[in-house]
Amino acid sequence: MIKIRLATENDLTTVEQLAREIWPVAYDGIVPPQQLAYMLDLIYNNTALRDQLLNQDHMFLLVEQDGKPVGFAAYSTVAPGVSKLHKLYVHQSTQGQGLGKMLVDHIIDQLKPQSFHTLRLNVNRYNKARFFYEKLGFEIKKEEDVDIGNGYFMIDYVMEKPLG
Numbered sequence: 001m002i003k004i005r006l007a008t009e010n011d012l013t014t015v016e017q018l019a020r021e022i023w024p025v026a027y028d029g030i031v032p033p034q035q036l037a038y039m040l041d042l043i044y045n046n047t048a049l050r051d052q053l054l055n056q057d058h059m060f061l062l063v064e065q066d067g068k069p070v071g072f073a074a075y076s077t078v079a080p081g082v083s084k085l086h087k088l089y090v091h092q093s094t095q096g097q098g099l100g101k102m103l104v105d106h107i108i109d110q111l112k113p114q115s116f117h118t119l120r121l122n123v124n125r126y127n128k129a130r131f132f133y134e135k136l137g138f139e140i141k142k143e144e145d146v147d148i149g150n151g152y153f154m155i156d157y158v159m160e161k162p163l164g
Contacts, residue, residue: 002099004106007060007072012049014069015060019044022071022089030126035152042148058086061106063099070094073103078120083111085121104136108163117163122146122156130157137161 007015020040027036042048052058056076063071071090078084085107090099108119122144123130130140138159146154 001066002102003064003067004061004102005064007053007062009050009053011060011062011069012046012053014062015049015072016044016046018069018072018091019089022091025092026089026127026129027124030124038150038152039148039154052086059110061103063090063103065094065099071099071103073107075107075119077116081115081117083107083116083119085119088121100132101136108161112163119161119163121159122154123159125155125157130159133159133161 023036023040024033031039052074053060058074058076061073062069063073071094072087073085073089074087075083075085085104088100088103090103104119111119119138120141121133121138123133125143138161140157141160142158144154144156144158146156148154
């Protein structure tokens with residue numbers, strides 16, 4: 001059974017554990033190991049996750065399969081009518097089962113009644129996840145290189161999906 005639920009502060013350790021299992025596979029051959037470790041420590045340490053949840057108003061979702069957490073997402077409002085999907089990761093052991101699409105659909109179902117017209121995201125330009133997002137109706141709007149410190153950059157596409 002698949003369940004998507006709002007994650008709480010108590011779930012942030014689970015989000016971090018999932019990220020540390022998923023990222024090395026998701027970014028293998030795309031992001032050098034040193035940068036991967038730096039990014040995980042920067043974005044997914046408990047203090048950073050708590051800040052995202054409590055101070056930056058990120059809504060975190062967990063997807064569970066038979067009671068076991070297998071993926072997560074996070075999104076927030078970034079402009080009037082525009083929400084940004086900050087994170088969407090599904091464990092490699094459950095990929096291909098439609099869980100990522102379920103998470104995106106769930107987020108859109110939450111946003112539409114609130115008059116959101118656009119869902120935006122960043123995806124690494126070399127990550128095959130780009131094709132997943134294109135299949136869901138996202139379009140590349142621009143390229144963006146984000147300086148994350150320590151001499152590292154996120155080399156991304158900014159993609160958007162109209163919610164109309």
